Amino acid sequence: MPNLKLIIANKNYSSWSLRPWIALKVKGIEFEEVFSQFDEATGHRHFAEFSPTKKVPVLKDGDLTVWESLAILEYLAEKFPDTGLWPAEQSDRVMARCISNEMHGGFLSLRAECPMNMRRKEEAISVSEGVHKDLRRIIEIWRDCLEKSGGPFLFGDFCNADAMFAPVVNRIAKYQLSDDPVVKRYSSAMTDLPAWQEWEEAGKAEPWIVQEDEA
Template sequence: MSKLKLIIGNKNYSSWSLRPWIALKVKGVDFTEELSPFDFAAGNPKFASFSPSKKVPVLQDGKLTVWESLAILEYLAERFPAAGLWPEDQADRAWARSIAHEMHGGFSALRSQCPMNMRREVGAIPISEATGRDVKRIVNIWRECLEHSGGPFLFGSFTNADAMFAPVVNRISVYALSDDPVVLRYSEAMTALPAWQEWEAAGKAEPWTVEEEEV
């Protein structure tokens, strides 16, 4: 069985890279990591050599290339069925996939106004009504899932749904977007993960600074 390689962008900024990376780490899947930094002003022509979309992350499994975060997470769930990357219960699995896809395709106002930034000092900013609606919807998703599962993660144990919402934990924290108890509860569980702490420390130590936008 070939060893996986995950090619990612800057850990300080790349929310899409964080998603499969944290899933692999939490579930103890062996992989190598290659960081290919980006610069929005100049672009990164290197991406074209390994990524059909010219974006990160990209998962390489032997001769197979998988791109797009959610596609990578789905592939990992099939590749490692014992890892529990989706809930075991069929109804919960459908629910988890629904909110993961909602995260993947939605919340554009929050993405645009509040990019992930591990180095940012905590501080509130004026937010748009649309961003406020995004935050409210996310908090409701977390509340419903945690009330159903009992926590500490959205479906009890860590799943791909948690991986998809991981960057939002940073966004809500550093932009001081909510003090709802459910946010504090879920954020404490996520940030206590050794994988989270490893990623955050590496992001804060990076030398690169780029224009703030979601990547």
Template sequence: MAALELIIGNKNYSSWSFRPWIAMKVKNVDFKETLSLFDEATDQAHFLEFSPTKKVPVLKDGDHTIWESMAILEYLADLFPDRGFWPEDRMMRAHARSISNEMHAGFGPLRSECSMNMRREVRAIGVSDGVRKDVARIEAIWEGCLKSYGGPFLFGEFSNADAMFAPVVNRLDRYELSRTPAVLDYSQAMTALPAWQEWEAAGKAEPWIVEADEA
């Protein structure tokens, strides 16, 4: 099998890159990491060299290109069916896919007003009703999953669902958006992962500053 290559954006900001990256790290998938920096001056024109949508992340598997975080996570689940990218139980797997796709398609106010930023100081800001609604929904999802499946991750063991919500852990913390018991417990489990700590340390060490944080 050809070596996998994951092309990502700046670790401090790129929430979508973080998702497949942390999943591959936690599930012990060997891959080459390629960092392609955001360039606001050209509107990321160089991304077209490897991405049909001019966005990151992109997974390269030999001559094949897979883009969009959810598609990459599904591809990895197909490629490594024994790694537990999704829960083994059919109904749990359906539940995990449902909340993962909800995360992928929704929560626009939270993403636009509270960008992922590993370097940001912990400080609350004024947020819209849309953000408060998003946070309430996330609290309900996390509390329901932890109660139903016992934790420490959303479906017991780390899965693609946790990868999809990983950037939200940063957002809720950095912007002081929630401190419910479920949020605190789940955030502690996620941030204790060596993969999380590796990404966060690299993001904080980056010298680059991007005005448009969400990517």
């Protein structure tokens, strides 16, 4: 039994759960997946049993509790330094951390108007200028990183920055937000990952329906 336990919520909706989960899977780090279903009626009150913020995901490593997706990814990079969860070159690590933090704290219009949903039919919706602004910045980031690294991922090999942007791939596809060649190229690399396909298949198979707000 692995010592690491990652507590996540519904795979159909939980963008924050996807981030450390896909990083662990892609890098082949053994962990136990623990599922805790969203319960909107109680404000996810049961999350308080394992999370100081009543949010997911949460990583348990023995007696240690790590919450917040980006903090979990940082912890994993420290614990497993040979897995390449951050790029090897210092300048690339700086950039990867910058855009990961930008994703963590930004793109609020996209996250609010276009929540992650693995089961959603691909169909365009009317979105605000705020979403278009978020998209322009995301595409700029992806283009700059891929041109420098050569791809297929933002810094060549999959790293924490890719984990942070993974839910955006679903959002752009499901809401038909862009046909930019950069989006197509990067989205193809992400969705070709066996880890992505495993998560997506599980999300689509879930029977639960919750309100489509950002999870």
